[in-house]
Amino acid sequence: MSVDEHRVALAKSWSAREILAHTRRLVRTHAFRLAALYLLVFAASVLGVLLFVYGTSANFVERQTEATLDAEIAGLAEQYAQRGLSGLIQIVAARSAGDRGDAMIYLVTDPDGRPLVGNIAAWPAGLPTHSASLSFALEKTIDGRVEMRPARGRLFLIPGGYRLLVGRDISDAAAFRGQIRSTLIWAGLIALGIGVAGGAVMSRNLLHRVEQVNRTSERVMAGDLTDRIPLSGAGDEFDQLAANLNRMLDQIERLMTAMREVTDDVAHDLKTPLSRLRTRLEGALADSSEPARAASSGQKEAIRAAIEEADRLLATFNALLSIAELESGARRDRTEPVDLSEIARAAAELYDPVAEEKGFALAIAAEPGTTIRGDRHLLSQALANLLDNALKYARAGKIEIRAFVEGGRAVLEVADRGPGIPPEDRETVLDRFVRLEASRTTPGNGLGLSLVRAIVRRHGGMLVLEDNDPGLRVRLEFARLAL
């Protein structure tokens, strides 16, 4: 497999994974769930309506059959009452004669069950001779073929053991019922199809607009404060939401600008007097006039110590300003492809002699492919801060710098063999001015890790503190830059 083919295969497996991830994301969305629920309710109501239509129309035909049979029986019973058995037989014979096309069945039997008159040859097999309302199958010969056809009937018991059967072939009604059923099933399927399509369009539309809001907020969080959510112009709830969010972003942008201005002003206003203080101290130290030269060496030492103190104060101030500026995160115009392995190698080269001097063994493992998009100087500063910390707190032992790729992410890691940080303190230690030793004897301002976190966040990365067993392992994870 050539390198190119390998790359293509890799890209394909990625896209399959992406599709899966995309589907999973879709299923989790509110819009999708709403559409699914809507579809469910819609399907249930369509099903209800269709069942109702089916039930009533099928019943209507059935009731009509029953009513006809009842009327027929009632009429014949009246005839019998007026004209007796022979009159009844005459009428039945008249009605049975010929095919009137109304599918009526008549049969009169004597007490022994022999047919006297009617349009069927014999008492249907298995038909009880007592109950008043009957369902039975009728043998009928059509074009030489014998067919079993469903029928409904009424029985009229004539005194003296004679029986009158009035029935109706309901095969047409059954066919009608089947027709209705298939029509309704088709109607249901079509309605369901329209429902699914409508739901999909609706959720897509909804998703698209939510996605717009999402994408804009992501870009804003990434530092592009000027981005705004596009309005569809429909003036609906989404437009109102977008307009409100946009107004909020305007306000945030105004505040951020104001904050930056204030920060710059504070830097200027507070650092100027501090600068003067330092300048005066330095001037006093360099003063070559006679009384100044006579100053004791103790006084000069005191001035040097005061200058150092002022420098520390200023360093703290500078670190705070840097963090504030990184966290305001508006500018990212200087990003370029940066290889974390290069950063690691450069830092290792710079720190190796001093580490050795302090009794540490500095080891470096840098893998290829750890290129990310970022600011080289800031990333170097983050790594330098981690190394400063390791040299400060770990006392002695091995310090490892590693740059590698894991799970598609580029990782820069510094691990020492010092006392480490207990799990419960790992979150707070990233906050400003937090230092874990109660005595605060080690020099430092408690801003080192805060600055590292600000730098990592500015790169959209993640800072993880782990146990190196023993010691502390700090992982900086970033999105890899595909080359």
Add this chain to the structure above:
Amino acid sequence: MKILVVEDDRETATYLTKGLSESGYTVDCAGDGREGLFLATSGDYSAVVLDRMLPGMDGLSLLGALRAAEIRTPALILSALGSVDDRVKGLRAGGDDYLVKPFAFSELLARLEALLRRGAGPTTATRLRVADLELDLLTRTVRRAGTVIEILPREFRLLEYLMRNAGHVVTRTMLLEHVWDYHFDPQTNVIDVHISRLRQKIDKGFDHPLLHTVRGAGYCLRASE
């Protein structure tokens, strides 16, 4: 040599004027951006020390106007803003170096002198020499009194920078910037050990040390008298 100082803070201006005069420079001072631009375009200065925040016209705009007028006087920007972003902005606007306030005067002087030397034109020499120490830029070899000294690549660059600035003070921050391309000061003093290792290689066993530590300022490579 004439230096122009554009600084609105009177105290800093006085301090700079005094210090630079004592170091043998002629100093003109401007209190705001417009006056600074006027002086810079009319006078013949070897370098400009420029505050970034000025009344009337800020330092970067002044610098932009100056560079637009094809005036290439080396400029050292002073600023209370110390982040890498600000530094890069300053350098992009046409500044040649950037120093965060407050600064030790020795740091400013070292940087200013480095700018003035650079203004004299780049050296095309392939061989640098200080006393009996020789550095060959083509073969990347170092000799002292004719003996080849084994040296690591980064030590070579460190030595090269020191030799190019021979006789002048070079601060730790300058070394971090020019040799390691680190534009911030690590908390650990990483430079001293590099220097002492280099010193081991070039000075050990010789009667006259060349690499000197200047207290409170930095280092200096020079032939001892």
